[in-house]
Amino acid sequence: MKILVCISHVPDTTSKINFTEDDTKFDANGVQFVINPNDEFGLTRAMWFKEKQGASVDVVNVGGAETEPTLRKALAIGADTAIRVNTAATDGFAVAKQLTKVVQDGGYDLVIAGRESIDYNGGMVPGMLAALTDANFVNNCIGLDIEGANATVTREIDGGKETVSTTLPLIVGGQKGLVEESDLRIPNMRGIMMARKKPLTVVDPVDATAETASVKFEKPAPKGAVKLVAADNLDELVSLLHNEAKVI
Numbered sequence: 001m002k003i004l005v006c007i008s009h010v011p012d013t014t015s016k017i018n019f020t021e022d023d024t025k026f027d028a029n030g031v032q033f034v035i036n037p038n039d040e041f042g043l044t045r046a047m048w049f050k051e052k053q054g055a056s057v058d059v060v061n062v063g064g065a066e067t068e069p070t071l072r073k074a075l076a077i078g079a080d081t082a083i084r085v086n087t088a089a090t091d092g093f094a095v096a097k098q099l100t101k102v103v104q105d106g107g108y109d110l111v112i113a114g115r116e117s118i119d120y121n122g123g124m125v126p127g128m129l130a131a132l133t134d135a136n137f138v139n140n141c142i143g144l145d146i147e148g149a150n151a152t153v154t155r156e157i158d159g160g161k162e163t164v165s166t167t168l169p170l171i172v173g174g175q176k177g178l179v180e181e182s183d184l185r186i187p188n189m190r191g192i193m194m195a196r197k198k199p200l201t202v203v204d205p206v207d208a209t210a211e212t213a214s215v216k217f218e219k220p221a222p223k224g225a226v227k228l229v230a231a232d233n234l235d236e237l238v239s240l241l242h243n244e245a246k247v248i
Contacts, residue, residue, distance in 0.1 A: 041177075060083040073195075084202050086202050097206060
């Protein structure tokens with residue numbers, strides 16, 4: 001079984017985020033980048049298939065050379081090869097178009113992508129990729145088992161879980177729950193040394209037009225001052241909730 005794991009290069013959630021050019025561009029200076037958490041869950045599950053079922057695991061990213069350390073980390077975790085599509089990730093549709101060529105050229109049986117990336121939270125790429133490659137698709141995936149050409153997938157739905165059966169080729173949008181957080185892997189020294197020798201292939205992008213564009217970024221408004229209300233002053237509490245907070 002050939003598995004492709006899509007890897008997004010995203011800011012660490014502890015990084016201080018700023019914008020430039022009148023809040024129209026993201027400022028990457030001083031920002032630590034990591035593997036998108038939803039993708040890391042998928043990569044860990046792919047490693048299970050590699051170790052238990054002999055699957056091959058490739059990772060792919062759409063982005064510039066600055067994303068290669070993130071791909072190398074995925075290789076250090078245990079992926080066999082890495083692919084970087086040499087173009088900026090402008091929007092979900094353009095990324096899906098680039099990934100489509102990689103999937104078709106590679107003949108992958110299973111593609112694991114994160115449900116969404118934690119930077120733009122678009123949540124579009126896995127579904128678009130499935131439509132463009134004519135593959136089966138399950139989103140919000142929290143459980144995945146493969147036997148031959150058959151797959152059993154558990155996905156999160158409102159109020160519970162749903163288990164479905166389908167066949168390969170399959171694309172899933174993974175998330176927390178696909179593996180336990182305790183199963184996530186930290187690259188060891190041997191893995192890091194081996195990653196330096198594993199192939200990282202840079203491929204040219206296909207023609208793709210972005211269908212959306214970011215107009216402006218805005219940070220959340222700072223929290224207001226806390227108002228303390230005496231425990232026995234219910235009238236003032238109700239008045240504040242109604243007139244200021246406007247929640248009742």
